[in-house]
Amino acid sequence: MLFLLNNPGIAFILLVVIGFTVLMGAKIFEEIKLNSALSLKQRQMRISTPLKSFKTRIALMSSAALAPVVAVVIVATIALSPQASLPTGDLVAVNSANDIMDIYTTFQERMGSNYDTFGWGLRTFDGTVGAPEANFDTTNVLTSDDGTENADSGSDDYSGTNNQVIGVEEMDNVLTDGKYIYTMYQNKVQISLAYTTVDGPDVLSLYKTFTFSNEMCSGEQFYPMGMYVDDDYLVIIGNQYNFECKDYETEPGDDEGGETEPSYIEPYYWHQNSSHIKVLVFDKNNDFELQDEYLMNGYFTGTRKIENNLYIVTNNYIPFYDEDVDIDYYLSEYSVNGQVTKATYEDVVYIEGSNPNSFTTFYGIDLDTTQVDMETILGDSGYNLYVSNENIYLVGSVYYFWPMVDYVEVEEPVYESKTAIMKVAIDDGEVEYKGTGMVSGYTLNQFSIDEYNGYLRITTTSGWGEETNNRLYVLDENLVVVALLENLGKPNEQIKSTRFVGDYAYLVTFEQTDPFYVINLTDPTDPVIEGELEIPGFSTYLQPLGEDFMLGIGFGDNSGGTQGLKISIYDISDKSNPFVFDEIIFDYSEFGWANSTVTYNHKDLLVSLSKGIIALPFTTYNFGDSGYSYTSGILVYNIDLVTGFTFNGYVTHAADSADAESAYDVYVYKSKFIDDYFYTISNKYIKVSTIEDTQTILDSIDLN
Amino acid sequence: MFKLKVSKSEHKIIKDRLNLVETISYDYILTDDKELVEDDKINIVFNSSEITRVTKLLDLIVRGEEIHIIGNNEFGQKNVESRNFYYFIVENEDVYGVLSNTRLLIKTKLYEIEELLKHKDFIRISKYCLVNIGKIDYIKPALNSKLNLLLKNSEHLEVNRGYLKDFKKALEI
Numbered sequence: 001m002l003f004l005l006n007n008p009g010i011a012f013i014l015l016v017v018i019g020f021t022v023l024m025g026a027k028i029f030e031e032i033k034l035n036s037a038l039s040l041k042q043r044q045m046r047i048s049t050p051l052k053s054f055k056t057r058i059a060l061m062s063s064a065a066l067a068p069v070v071a072v073v074i075v076a077t078i079a080l081s082p083q084a085s086l087p088t089g090d091l092v093a094v095n096s097a098n099d100i101m102d103i104y105t106t107f108q109e110r111m112g113s114n115y116d117t118f119g120w121g122l123r124t125f126d127g128t129v130g131a132p133e134a135n136f137d138t139t140n141v142l143t144s145d146d147g148t149e150n151a152d153s154g155s156d157d158y159s160g161t162n163n164q165v166i167g168v169e170e171m172d173n174v175l176t177d178g179k180y181i182y183t184m185y186q187n188k189v190q191i192s193l194a195y196t197t198v199d200g201p202d203v204l205s206l207y208k209t210f211t212f213s214n215e216m217c218s219g220e221q222f223y224p225m226g227m228y229v230d231d232d233y234l235v236i237i238g239n240q241y242n243f244e245c246k247d248y249e250t251e252p253g254d255d256e257g258g259e260t261e262p263s264y265i266e267p268y269y270w271h272q273n274s275s276h277i278k279v280l281v282f283d284k285n286n287d288f289e290l291q292d293e294y295l296m297n298g299y300f301t302g303t304r305k306i307e308n309n310l311y312i313v314t315n316n317y318i319p320f321y322d323e324d325v326d327i328d329y330y331l332s333e334y335s336v337n338g339q340v341t342k343a344t345y346e347d348v349v350y351i352e353g354s355n356p357n358s359f360t361t362f363y364g365i366d367l368d369t370t371q372v373d374m375e376t377i378l379g380d381s382g383y384n385l386y387v388s389n390e391n392i393y394l395v396g397s398v399y400y401f402w403p404m405v406d407y408v409e410v411e412e413p414v415y416e417s418k419t420a421i422m423k424v425a426i427d428d429g430e431v432e433y434k435g436t437g438m439v440s441g442y443t444l445n446q447f448s449i450d451e452y453n454g455y456l457r458i459t460t461t462s463g464w465g466e467e468t469n470n471r472l473y474v475l476d477e478n479l480v481v482v483a484l485l486e487n488l489g490k491p492n493e494q495i496k497s498t499r500f501v502g503d504y505a506y507l508v509t510f511e512q513t514d515p516f517y518v519i520n521l522t523d524p525t526d527p528v529i530e531g532e533l534e535i536p537g538f539s540t541y542l543q544p545l546g547e548d549f550m551l552g553i554g555f556g557d558n559s560g561g562t563q564g565l566k567i568s569i570y571d572i573s574d575k576s577n578p579f580v581f582d583e584i585i586f587d588y589s590e591f592g593w594a595n596s597t598v599t600y601n602h603k604d605l606l607v608s609l610s611k612g613i614i615a616l617p618f619t620t621y622n623f624g625d626s627g628y629s630y631t632s633g634i635l636v637y638n639i640d641l642v643t644g645f646t647f648n649g650y651v652t653h654a655a656d657s658a659d660a661e662s663a664y665d666v667y668v669y670k671s672k673f674i675d676d677y678f679y680t681i682s683n684k685y686i687k688v689s690t691i692e693d694t695q696t697i698l699d700s701i702d703l704n
Numbered sequence: 705m706f707k708l709k710v711s712k713s714e715h716k717i718i719k720d721r722l723n724l725v726e727t728i729s730y731d732y733i734l735t736d737d738k739e740l741v742e743d744d745k746i747n748i749v750f751n752s753s754e755i756t757r758v759t760k761l762l763d764l765i766v767r768g769e770e771i772h773i774i775g776n777n778e779f780g781q782k783n784v785e786s787r788n789f790y791y792f793i794v795e796n797e798d799v800y801g802v803l804s805n806t807r808l809l810i811k812t813k814l815y816e817i818e819e820l821l822k823h824k825d826f827i828r829i830s831k832y833c834l835v836n837i838g839k840i841d842y843i844k845p846a847l848n849s850k851l852n853l854l855l856k857n858s859e860h861l862e863v864n865r866g867y868l869k870d871f872k873k874a875l876e877i
Binding site for chain 2: 027030031033034035037038040041042043044045046047048054057
């Protein structure tokens with residue numbers, strides 16, 4: 001009814017159709033009645049001539065009466081059943097901007113809807129070719145000459161980034177290489193000497209600070225997003241903005257009489273994403289000298305690093321809504337130390353059936369040779385990036401649209417989405433598009449996807465409420481679905497976390513209780529649920545602890561709800577009978593409110609079975625009678641696969657601060673270990689303690 | 705007009721063979737059992753071997769007295785039994801009786817013909833037209849509340865709104 005009220009035109013047509021059908025029905029009824037009476041009368045008159053074509057006429061009239069109804073039903077079926085243009089995975093060659101406009105027009109016609117995506121301005125490069133110029137400030141607190149410590153080597157025993165796939169590095173904001181700790185906060189990247197084999201943690205000192213400009217109107221702003229570090233390089237990746245600032249002149253005749261305001265930012269560049277992705281590569285063996293600078297146009301989608309090869313995925317939306325759109329402008333381009341390479345149309349491939357709304361570009365960068373390989377695909381982009389040692393999978397949504405969505409006002413024009421999986425093979429810095437696969441539903445995060453023995457496993461959720469369907473798909477190397485496990489979880493439940501470990505998948509669905517499923521994928525074509533465990537709360541992140549245990553971090557409280565942080569260890573040694581081996585619950589009712597970034601960012605979690613600890617940022621907010629209090633720190637538990645969890649410490653950075661106010665602006669967000677020492681990192685300090693007793697701070701440096 | 709009183713098992717067969725339509729109010733009883741006769745009705749008691757003769761008898765009863773109408777066409781004067789007329793129509797103040805292949809100019813007023821044929825299933829459908837119900841092939845209700853009549857000679861006539869009620873009554877609706 002609401003639909004009809006919202007669409008008076010349709011309501012009118014419907015009324016007319018109903019009126020016509022009723023009228024025709026009455027006429028048919030009258031005709032049958034009259035002719036039956038005539039027939040009876042004539043039989044009474046003993047005239048036995050059958051009425052000619054009575055049946056034919058009634059059939060004809062009935063058809064006429066029903067025709068509008070049928071027409072309305074057909075139109076409604078077409079209009080209201082979502083049509084999708086699904087990527088077939090087939091590639092279409094593109095040779096010019098006109099080809100792209102044709103593809104766009106054809107796609108829009110097929111969708112029957114003007115569904116435009118919005119893009120923002122990109123900028124062309126204006127750098128000069130040559131050695132990269134450092135347009136940031138470097139502050140050397142210590143120099144190589146200051147002492148002998150810096151020449152000493154670090155430890156090989158340190159915590160790396162908590163990566164999803166072994167061998168595939170993920171970008172992070174705090175790193176260590178066993179000697180230095182690299183921290184990134186706002187517009188600063190700082191290098192602190194943390195440990196040497198000679199002096200241990202006593203060397204803790206700030207070594208270098210790179211300060212990037214983040215001032216509006218300063219010409220070029222760089223916002224670091226993350227870093228990689230290895231034996232040779234420190235790589236900083238960030239967004240480069242170029243806000244255009246102009247003097248603002250008030251209109252003549254205004255009250256102020258045309259006075260000049262200081263400046264304003266040209267609105268064209270008001271957007272959250274940058275127009276460039278910038279990669280700065282520093283040579284570790286030359287005192288962190290800037291060695292190479294890479295620049296890519298577009299918006300950041302994701303990155304990984306495998307050995308000395310860096311992979312970056314970018315996305316450039318093409319604003320087709322602009323009639324004068326110049327597609328050339330949105331073609332992918334990159335520069336290496338100022339040397340610009342622009343993709344040509346021949347480099348672009350279009351995936352048949354996908355929405356040609358943007359260029360998605362996969363870059364493979366060999367950091368040793370500065371060789372860049374690129375693959376540009378015209379089509380839907382993605383939101384979840386999974387990278388194995390052999391392939392990049394970019395997962396995105398393909399929406400179904402109601403074709404008449406422009407004419408029919410509906411509350412939820414998109415009612416189902418499919419997930420398109422783009423596969424790009426990577427090999428030593430080379431990238432090559434392999435194909436596109438299609439599954440129902442949407443993926444939760446990068447852990448929903450996994451490649452093992454050539455098979456891709458993926459978990460998705462589709463629909464809401466009663467219609468919810470959680471699925472596990474197995475696809476072969478050509479992205480053809482070879483197995484599907486459907487309706488996982490109870491009604492209304494959605495997938496909250498997935499972790500694939502070898503032949504097994506561990507899956508958590510949730511609505512009121514947390515069924516933890518163990519799915520056997522030994523036969524990729526026939527996955528079976530082998531075990532199930534139902535407990536209150538749910539995990540949003542799962543991480544294997546050896547072969548027999550699984551760590552789960554998520555939400556749960558002491559009264560069976562989800563108002564608390566919950567850390568669990570599941571014993572999965574018997575796959576058919578998983579059980580909770582140990583758990584810790586921080587009930588919000590005890591704190592006011594608490595939060596750990598680990599529930600959504602796995603890289604903030606430190607897990608080491610060899611050191612026997614888990615550590616995670618934990619922030620509590622208390623709004624009790626004594627007023628507001630805020631505590632940010634790193635929560636550390638000893639973990640033992642026989643005895644379970646034992647509390648080690650809660651490391652805060654402000655508790656002992658003389659400046660009480662600082663307690664409110666210290667944010668402890670990371671922990672690392674080097675050898676037997678435990679380092680906690682906040683926006684203000686790096687503090688070191690021992691793993692054995694994390695709460696007793698041995699030393700501290702101020703990062704400001 | 706008729707009521708058939710035979711055993712239940714034979715009722716349908718005999719009714720079909722007699723080509724009989726029974727009515728709620730009736731003047732004639734047809735029966736094979738003399739015990740079932742009704743005093744205040746005309747009773748026809750027959751045995752099954754006489755069905756053919758009874759059928760002919762029924763034809764006669766229904767047809768009733770033959771009424772002949774005299775009219776003229778280009779070949780001279782004709783005397784035609786009323787049931788053969790499709791309709792009578794007034795054109796330029798002359799009354800014509802329409803037959804399957806010809807029409808006769810009739811020297812009788814239309815209302816007089818109507819009175820004459822009032823028991824012969826003729827029905828007035830407009831001020832100028834009297835139609836034979838037995839010659840109607842099909843009735844199409846029009847959207848303007850009129851009725852279109854398709855006759856067995858493929859001619860079309862229209863039942864005017866003012867005569868609709870009587871027309872329906874004649875069909876016993």
